[in-house]
Amino acid sequence: MQARTIRSRTLPEGWYPSDSTAIRRLYAEWTSHVPAHDAVAVVAPHAGWYFSGDLAALAIHALGACDTVIVCGGHLRAGDPLCIAKEDAFDCTVRIADSDTALLQAFLRTLQEMGIEEIEDDIYPDNSVEVLLPLAALRFPDARMLCMRMPPDYKAREAGLALAAAALETGRKVGFIASTDLTHYGPNYHYMPRGVGPQAETWVREKNDRALIDAALAMDTELVLKQGREVQAACSAGAVAAAIAFAQERGAVQGILMRHKLSSEVMHDLSFVGYAAIAFTAGNC
Numbered sequence: 433m434q435a436r437t438i439r440s441r442t443l444p445e446g447w448y449p450s451d452s453t454a455i456r457r458l459y460a461e462w463t464s465h466v467p468a469h470d471a472v473a474v475v476a477p478h479a480g481w482y483f484s485g486d487l488a489a490l491a492i493h494a495l496g497a498c499d500t501v502i503v504c505g506g507h508l509r510a511g512d513p514l515c516i517a518k519e520d521a522f523d524c525t526v527r528i529a530d531s532d533t534a535l536l537q538a539f540l541r542t543l544q545e546m547g548i549e550e551i552e553d554d555i556y557p558d559n560s561v562e563v564l565l566p567l568a569a570l571r572f573p574d575a576r577m578l579c580m581r582m583p584p585d586y587k588a589r590e591a592g593l594a595l596a597a598a599a600l601e602t603g604r605k606v607g608f609i610a611s612t613d614l615t616h617y618g619p620n621y622h623y624m625p626r627g628v629g630p631q632a633e634t635w636v637r638e639k640n641d642r643a644l645i646d647a648a649l650a651m652d653t654e655l656v657l658k659q660g661r662e663v664q665a666a667c668s669a670g671a672v673a674a675a676i677a678f679a680q681e682r683g684a685v686q687g688i689l690m691r692h693k694l695s696s697e698v699m700h701d702l703s704f705v706g707y708a709a710i711a712f713t714a715g716n717c
């Protein structure tokens with residue numbers, strides 16, 4: 433009999449707590465006054481929790497009831513294959529979450545029917561998925577998980593459609609978390625089209641980040657991918673495009689911006705990153 437495989441935690445304590453009590457305390461603190469949105473999909477940032485954990489919790493808390501959670505990250509280039517975690521379970525620190533193998537198999541069959549063959553096992557450590565797992569596992573204590581990463585190209589949209597079809601086929605009530613940070617600006621990222629200082633922060637907040645946010649709120653997958661690729665407005669635009677396609681198939685008609693901030697608001701630096709929490713809903717919340 434084949435041994436059960438569990439994807440282990442790889443990020444050190446500085447990314448998020450290693451103690452489940454601390455995780456529960458932070459989650460309660462961040463979500464105690466959050467209104468319900470009953471979202472079918474959300475966008476959440478994936479930096480260390482010191483910088484963006486509050487926005488990640490805000491987004492994940494906005495999801496409606498579900499029995500499977502898809503956590504979709506990125507950090508891939510256009511043309512890369514889809515990366516899918518194939519372990520039997522995931523160590524989410526607060527609990528071990530089983531993989532939804534039935535949903536995964538339905539998803540893979542649908543991709544094959546679509547003619548998408550650029551798929552590989554995701555065997556590499558990556559913060560874009562892992563840093564959100566404890567929040568998802570805590571928000572939905574009985575839910576299974578499906579973890580993957582999307583390249584910022586047409587395959588992301590097709591994968592979102594395939595995941596929606598797989599959810600329908602299996603009868604699963606599925607919530608989708610798209611993991612991305614926004615503009616990475618400053619000397620650390622070799623991206624400074626507006627120099628440094630207050631004018632740079634204003635440009636990122638009101639122009640570059642805002643263009644990506646507006647594209648997501650309009651649920652425009654092509655524009656999301658374009659903004660991510662051409663002006664570095666998102667490091668994991670493929671995840672957002674997949675979430676939008678999934679959400680549209682599951683009846684969502686609007687995006688809601690819950691909060692947007694820059695890492696420089698937490699700790700001032702010439703290099704900084706944008707974060708947003710966005711929910712996609714049916715429009716009656």
